[in-house]
Amino acid sequence: MSFHRHAWVTAACVVTLAGCGGEQAQQQPAEEPPAAAQPAPATPGLAIPATLPPGVTADMVRQGDEIFHGAGICFTCHGADAKGLPNLGTDLTDPQWIHVDGSYESMVNQIMAGTPAEKSTTGTPMPPRGGSTITDDQVKAVAAYVWALSHPGGM
Ligand code: HEC
Structure with missing residues (x-):
């Protein structure tokens, strides 16, 4: 024992x-932390196009990068690399657009208003401001970021 x-x-x-x-x-x-649960890091080595639309500054593009991966929660549907996620948000880096015409103004309007489910090709709606509480200035900054991503050569 x-x-x-x-x-x-x-x-x-x-x-x-x-x-x-x-x-x-x-x-x-x-x-x-598990990658998906945390805000994705901002774009490493973000390239700022040499020429930007009127009213857009390089600072707005940089702030938009942070907002896209943080407060704006855009990355949850469009992916941390903005190349889209299946059945959620589409690729924002290529020049093929569904709801916008590629202009900066159209991107501001899209982010303000979102897309209702019946107009979305994925059937997933994009809520106004992505469902976040970002301000009008933050919407303009994140639109500047999306414009910069999709127009690496500038205006
Ligand atoms: C809940 C998911 C969701 C979130 C969050 C979201 N989006 Fe979207 N977004 C969508 C969907 C869905 C569409 C429409 C895709 C389609 O029709 O297939 C869209 C469309 C867009 C478009 C137009 C694309 C085109 O081809 O015309 C832009 C620009 C855009 N989103 C930017 C953003 C930005 C910037 C944010 C953050 C503020 C954001 N989105 C947050 C789901 C989302």
Whole structure:
């Protein structure tokens, strides 16, 4: 009985030690937040086109980058790279448009108003401002970002 008990305690210690060592080794990556749950990082090395539409500044494009991947929650439907997600939002980087005509103004209007489900090719609606609470100025900035993404050569 006493041998049995000793053996059990020893075994428990070994398991605990192994568990601790293993946990510490695995803790590091586990602390990284899961990519989907966190705002996606802004575009690395964002290229600002040399010429921008009237009223658009390079600062607006940079702010729009942050808004797209943060407060504007655009990335949740259009993807962190803005290339679209299946059955959600479409690719915003190519020059093929459905609801806008490629102009900066049309992008501001689209982001303000969104797209109702019956007009969406995916059947998914885009709520006004993407369903976020961004301000008019933030809408203009995120439109500047989308314009810049889709017009790398500028005006
Ligand atoms: C809930 C999902 C959702 C969110 C969030 C969302 N969108 Fe959209 N977006 C859509 C859908 C769906 C469409 C229409 C796609 C279609 O018709 O297939 C669309 C269309 C667009 C278009 C027009 C594309 C075209 O081809 O004409 C632009 C520009 C756009 N979104 C920008 C944004 C921006 C900027 C944000 C963030 C403020 C945003 N969207 C947030 C779902 C979303």
